[in-house]
Amino acid sequence: MGNPAVRLKIIGMLLILLITGETAWCAGKYDYIDISNPMMKKIPIAVPLFKPISGNTAEIQTSDSGSKQLSNFLGFTGYFKVIDRGAFLIDTAQSDVAIPQYKAWTTVGAEFLVTGAAASQDNQLELELRLFDTINQRQLIGKKYTGHPDDQRKMIRRFCSEIMMLLIGNSGIFDSQITFVSTSGSGNKEIFIAEFDGSDARQITNNKSINLSPDMSSDGKYVAYTSYAGGKPDLYIQSLSDRKISVVDKKGMAISPAWVPGRFELAASLSFSGDPEIYLLTGNGKIINKIIESSGIDLSPSFSPDGKKMAFVSRRAGSPQIYIQDMESGKVDRVTFYGNNNTQPDWSPKGDKIVYTSLDKNVFNIVVISVNGNGAVQLTHGSGDNESPSWSPDGSMIVFSSTREGVSKIYVMTAFGTDQRRLVDLSGQQSEPKWSPNVTN
Amino acid sequence: MRLTSLKIRIPVVLILFVLIAFLPSCAKKKIYSEPGASAAGSNGSRAGGSDSYGSGSGSGGIDEQALKGGAAGYDQAGGAASGSSLGGSRESLVSEDIYFEFDSAVLIPEAREILKTKADWLRSNSGISIIIEGHTDDRGTPEYNIALGDRRAESVRLFLESLGVASSRMNTVSFGEERPADPGQNETAWAKNRRVHIEIAR
Numbered sequence: 001m002g003n004p005a006v007r008l009k010i011i012g013m014l015l016i017l018l019i020t021g022e023t024a025w026c027a028g029k030y031d032y033i034d035i036s037n038p039m040m041k042k043i044p045i046a047v048p049l050f051k052p053i054s055g056n057t058a059e060i061q062t063s064d065s066g067s068k069q070l071s072n073f074l075g076f077t078g079y080f081k082v083i084d085r086g087a088f089l090i091d092t093a094q095s096d097v098a099i100p101q102y103k104a105w106t107t108v109g110a111e112f113l114v115t116g117a118a119a120s121q122d123n124q125l126e127l128e129l130r131l132f133d134t135i136n137q138r139q140l141i142g143k144k145y146t147g148h149p150d151d152q153r154k155m156i157r158r159f160c161s162e163i164m165m166l167l168i169g170n171s172g173i174f175d176s177q178i179t180f181v182s183t184s185g186s187g188n189k190e191i192f193i194a195e196f197d198g199s200d201a202r203q204i205t206n207n208k209s210i211n212l213s214p215d216m217s218s219d220g221k222y223v224a225y226t227s228y229a230g231g232k233p234d235l236y237i238q239s240l241s242d243r244k245i246s247v248v249d250k251k252g253m254a255i256s257p258a259w260v261p262g263r264f265e266l267a268a269s270l271s272f273s274g275d276p277e278i279y280l281l282t283g284n285g286k287i288i289n290k291i292i293e294s295s296g297i298d299l300s301p302s303f304s305p306d307g308k309k310m311a312f313v314s315r316r317a318g319s320p321q322i323y324i325q326d327m328e329s330g331k332v333d334r335v336t337f338y339g340n341n342n343t344q345p346d347w348s349p350k351g352d353k354i355v356y357t358s359l360d361k362n363v364f365n366i367v368v369i370s371v372n373g374n375g376a377v378q379l380t381h382g383s384g385d386n387e388s389p390s391w392s393p394d395g396s397m398i399v400f401s402s403t404r405e406g407v408s409k410i411y412v413m414t415a416f417g418t419d420q421r422r423l424v425d426l427s428g429q430q431s432e433p434k435w436s437p438n439v440t441n
Numbered sequence: 442m443r444l445t446s447l448k449i450r451i452p453v454v455l456i457l458f459v460l461i462a463f464l465p466s467c468a469k470k471k472i473y474s475e476p477g478a479s480a481a482g483s484n485g486s487r488a489g490g491s492d493s494y495g496s497g498s499g500s501g502g503i504d505e506q507a508l509k510g511g512a513a514g515y516d517q518a519g520g521a522a523s524g525s526s527l528g529g530s531r532e533s534l535v536s537e538d539i540y541f542e543f544d545s546a547v548l549i550p551e552a553r554e555i556l557k558t559k560a561d562w563l564r565s566n567s568g569i570s571i572i573i574e575g576h577t578d579d580r581g582t583p584e585y586n587i588a589l590g591d592r593r594a595e596s597v598r599l600f601l602e603s604l605g606v607a608s609s610r611m612n613t614v615s616f617g618e619e620r621p622a623d624p625g626q627n628e629t630a631w632a633k634n635r636r637v638h639i640e641i642a643r
Contacts, residue, residue, distance in 0.1 A: 212584065213583065253587055269584075269588060299584060
């Protein structure tokens with residue numbers, strides 16, 4: 001997976017063939033899921049083992065691991081309930097992947113069915129995946145993916161994105177990643193990247209110093225973070241393909257980077273003038289201009305999805321609070337008023353909310369609030385300190401860090417605060433998770 | 442609640458610092474690696490329980506042995522003090538940290554007194570350059586704490602500058618919450634971590 005050029009080639013070779021004519025279905029037609037309802041019923045879906053076409057070992061392996069991956073991906077979203085295979089009424093190995101016995105599936109409660117068939121030879125994997133509506137008895141999506149066996153996960157991710165687009169109305173989170181800080185390597189705080197579900201965590205810094213606050217660019221090619229590798233907190237902008245690093249090494253500190261959506265620019269808090277202020281920088285770390293200035297600390301920028309506004313933390317009123325600045329007019333509005341310590345704003349992908357960390361009664365918790373400052377809802381309760389919230393790219397989930405089990409670890413929950421669970425399985429402590437945009441590559 | 446106990450604690454700790462700074466015999470015995478350290482290092486459950494020295498032994502007097510034992514696990518300050526031929530002020534420049542209240546970079550009166558002593562020595566030792574390290578407790582978010590540590594270091598730098606220490610001799614660095622003096626999770630530890638530490642530049 002290391003060489004990006006090779007990866008691109010493999011992906012280029014991924015042929016996607018539409019094997020059904022039924023493409024007229026749009027998201028609106030399948031309004032099965034009311035995603036604005038926190039009490040929504042999970043959609044029951046059956047995912048039988050993929051069928052090995054010739055029965056060779058590679059196919060049997062894909063049959064098992066592939067159907068497991070697909071089930072896990074869909075289950076992870078919180079929208080689906082994957083039905084236990086033990087409940088199935090039919091021997092799926094004997095049935096046709098293209099023509100399901102719909103009745104047998106509705107009887108076990110499955111409203112949707114995904115079938116798969118794997119053909120593997122000469123280091124090439126052909127994966128056929130189909131989604132069926134078992135109640136209306138029709139195929140909704142059919143795709144055949146061809147590529148290197150290493151790209152099995154990518155094929156399944158892509159099919160899950162199709163399912164999400166059709167049933168939920170957005171492409172979900174399967175092409176996103178999570179950057180975070182972990183001490184699991186050398187014991188020092190280094191920057192890691194994991195898949196959206198916390199799997200496949202890999203270390204991208206190894207300077208045995210202190211590295212903090214990672215943020216991935218919209219195109220997924222760069223990660224900006226704070227590093228003490230030079231003895232003080234500097235801003236590092238690291239290319240993920242060749243590991244080249246641009247360093248913003250000014251007097252004082254350069255911290256809390258946030259990329260401007262869709263641009264090779266980022267905002268960060270720099271204190272070389274004597275006071276931490278927020279500056280706009282090029283992706284190469286050149287200062288463009290100062291965008292936030294007040295007496296006292298200004299930091300932790302987070303842009304609205306259209307890049308026209310920016311949330312940030314300022315101490316201008318005597319305690320750290322969250323503000324929004326209109327980038328064009330420069331007009332600033334205060335968002336938070338309750339409590340004396342509100343930090344780490346993260347602007348929702350839908351643009352209507354900001355999630356942040358709030359200190360109340362001596363505990364840090366995650367709170368979500370409308371951008372106009374109304375309707376604050378606390379999402380975490382009575383479970384240690386909860387910090388560093390970050391939205392998934394579809395706005396359905398929030399990743400955060402928590403000390404609920406002792407040392408800080410990474411957790412996810414739905415945007416309503418439900419289904420809170422551990423995400424990354426690593427030793428040591430993990431903190432400052434940041435969910436990347438979807439990056440299709 | 443924490444702030445209340447802090448208000449009581451800090452002055453007592455600092456008064457002890459100041460007293461100890463004027464007692465050369467004590468300094469030699471590393472007592473200024475601080476009563477707070479002893480309390481937290483040897484017995485975390487004492488946190489905030491008592492500000493008096495004698496509560497452990499019940500005698501009420503300063504028990505030198507107990508302090509030395511307690512300080513063993515805490516090598517922050519005074520490690521090089523014993524047998525040193527250097528002047529006490531150079532030692533105390535490095536060993537005496539400046540403490541702050543929660544979420545504040547404001548120099549409290551005791552901090553100003555300590556800094557005046559440091560400035561005196563720095564003025565008469567003009568060849569020395571220093572690094573002013575700003576630190577915080579781990580309450581609050583990592584990036585905010587770097588900014589807060591930056592402000593604390595800057596407060597100290599500006600105050601020393603106002604007392605006649607040339608700006609060119611001072612550098613600041615903020616470590617935020619990343620280098621706690623005491624890793625404990627209680628007010629005693631947090632109070633010790635909200636500090637500015639001074640190092641001599643090499």
